[in-house]
Amino acid sequence: MSLKTKLLATVLSATSLFAGGTAMADTLRMGVEGAYAPFSKKEADGTLSGFDIDIALALCAELNRECELVEQEWDGMIPALIANKYDAIVASMSITEDRKKKVDFTEKYYFTPSRFIAKEGTEIELTQEGTKGVKIGVLRGTTLQCHVEKMYPDADIKLYNTQEDVFADLVAGRLDLQLNNTLQAIDGFLNTPQGEGFAFLGEDVDDIECMGEGTGIAVRKGDPLAEELSAAIKAIRANGTYDEINDKYFDIDIYGK
Template identity: 50%
Template sequence: MRISRRLALTLPAAALALTIGAVQAQEPMKIKIGTEGAYPPFNNLTADNTLEGFDIDIAKALCEEMKAECEFVTQDWEGIIPALQAGKFDAIIASMSITEERKKQVDFTNKYYNTPPALVVPKDSDIAGTSPEDLKDKTIGAQGATTHATFAEASFPDSDVKVYPTAEEYKLDMVNGRLDAVIDDVIVLQEFLDTEDGACCKILGTLKPDEAVYGPGIGIAIRQGEDELREKFNAAIAAIRENGTYEEINKKYFEFDVYGD
C-alpha cells in the first residue's frame, strides 16, 4: 500500500487515518486451506496437479462468499493437524469429522456435511451382515488416523483392523484379495465401486455412526482461539446453504443432500 508523501503532509491526521483504513479495507482476506487430495469424490489431486471434489468446490464457494483470496495446500492426512498448528495453512477442509479428541487440538466450524460409514466386501464374500459376529476373525481395512478406523477398532473387537496411510492403499489390498472388508464413508466407497477396480466388490451395508466417535458431522478445522475466522466460515456455510450454492455443488456430485439432519 502506498499513499503519496504530499497527501500525507496535507491531510489532517484523522483524515489520513481514515484514508489508510479505507485502502486496507479493500484488501481481501487471504486464507491458505489445507486438504489431503487423496479422498475422492471429496478431495482429489489429478494427474495434472489439479485439485477437485466436493470439499474443494465448497471451499471455493465459502471463499467467494467471504470475499477472500484462497490458496490450497496439499498435505498427507496423518500430518494435517500438526501442519495446521505449525502455520502451514489456516484451515483444513478435507472431510474431517468433528470429534472431541480432535477438539483438544483444533477448533471446528459448524458441519458442512454428514454421511454414514459403510462396509465393502468382495462380491463372492460369505459375510452375511455388518454385526461384530458377522465380522469375527475377518480382516478389515481402514485409513489410519480416521474416525472410521477408530469406529472399526471399537465396534469389531474380534476382527483384525488393518490401517493404511491412504484410502488408495486399502483399496489396492482389497482388489488383490488381502482384505475381507473395508470401512469408510459410504460415498467414498461407492465412488470406488464405480471404478474398474471396484468391480470386484459390493457394499455390504451402511453402519449407524456412533456420535461419540464420529461427532455431529464434517467441519472445517482451524487453530484454537481463531474465533473470528471460525465465525466467518460459519456465516459463509449458512449463506451458501440459504442462497442455493450448496445445493448446486451437492447436485454436481450426489443424488441426495449430504448435509444430513
C-alpha cells in the same frame, strides 16, 4: 563484505521476495487432501478438484479472501494445522469429541454415513466374535479407525496412508473388509472398474462417539475464523452456491438434516 554475509543477504532477500508473493494479509490457506474422490482428487495435470475443493473455494469467495490450497496427507492434517501450515482444514473431517480437544470446528458442512465393503457374497457377521481374525482396512487417523478398534478388537486391523491404498489392497485380496464414507465408496470405488464384484456389507455405521456429528471445517483452537466460516457455510447454503456444487457431484443433498 565477507562471503558469508553476502550469502546470508542473498538468502534473506530471496525469502522476503517469496514471502511478499504469498503472505498477503487476506490470503486464507485451506488445508486439503487429494486422494478421496469425489471429495478431493488430483487431476492428470496435478490440479485439485472435488466437492471439498469447490466448497473451500466458495467459502473463500464468500469471505472475500484470496484462497490458497495447501495439500497435506491425511494423517498429518491436524498436526500441520496446529503447526500453522494452513488456517483451516476442508477435507471431509468428521467433528468428534477427541478432535475437539485439539482443534475447533465450524458447523457441519455435510453429513453422510459410513458402511463396510467386501467382495460380493462375503458372509461376515459384524460382531466382535464374527470378525475374529478378519482383515479390516481403514485410513489411519480417521473416525473409522476409532470405530473398528473399539467395536472389533479381535479383528486384524490394517491402517493405510491413503484411501486409494485401502481399495488397492481390498482388490488385491489382502483385506476382507474395508470401512469408509458411503458416498466416497460409491463414486471413488464401487462405480469404477476397480470396484467390480464388490458390494456393501451390513448397515450404515451408527456410532456417535467415534463417528461424530457430521463433517466440519477445523481451525486452530480459539481462532475466530470458525464463526466466520460457519456464517459463510450458512450463506452459501442460502444463496444456492452450495446446491450448485452439491449437484455437480451427487444426486442427493448431502448436507443431511
